[in-house]
Amino acid sequence: MFATEDSITCEQVDALGILPVEWWYKWEGRHGRFAEDGEPINREREPHRSWKVRFEQDVQEPRQRKKMPLIEPAEREAIFKMLKSMLEFRPEDRSSARQILECEWMVRWALPEYEKIRGV
Known part of the structure; x- marks a missing residue:
């Protein structure tokens, strides 16, 4: 329900891609959410929403409705x-x-x- 720094960072990585390398390796919250190359893993509770998925759900579907x-x-x-x-x-x-x-x-x-x- 409440956003944490890690959940917000996770959303950013989902939408925009891996953080700059020096930030990526400092971000402890990546473990269990992303592989080292930035690919999402173990995302049952926080499903991966790529840029394209977000666009379809948040722009195209409302336009269609x-x-x-x-x-x-x-x-x-x-x-x-x-x-x-x-x-x-x-x-x-x-x-x-x-x-x-x-x-x-x-x-x-x-x-x-x-x-x-x-x-x-």
């Missing part, structure tokens, strides 16, 4: 790329606001849709 069009694979991959660049573990590795505004998802999908809504 509301009779909204599903996000197509090309757009989905562009969203993943943008979000992952924003969520890099090390702040210095994260995309800047300018880089986000210039990324494929913004240029091909978000900004054109925004312009339609604004009536530009």
Whole structure:
């Protein structure tokens, strides 16, 4: 019910991949949840939820229930790329606001849709 530091870190690794090596080996909570290469193990109580599984459950399924069009694979991959660049573990590795505004998802999908809504 209540999140712990280890359960939150586990969720982050599930979604974003293995921590930077020097963090990975310091994180004692990885034992029993992940193999040394970052692959999930023994996850009956905390099922592994990959980035794609989360997207299907938390974005696509609600859109489908509301009779909204599903996000197509090309757009989905562009969203993943943008979000992952924003969520890099090390702040210095994260995309800047300018880089986000210039990324494929913004240029091909978000900004054109925004312009339609604004009536530009």
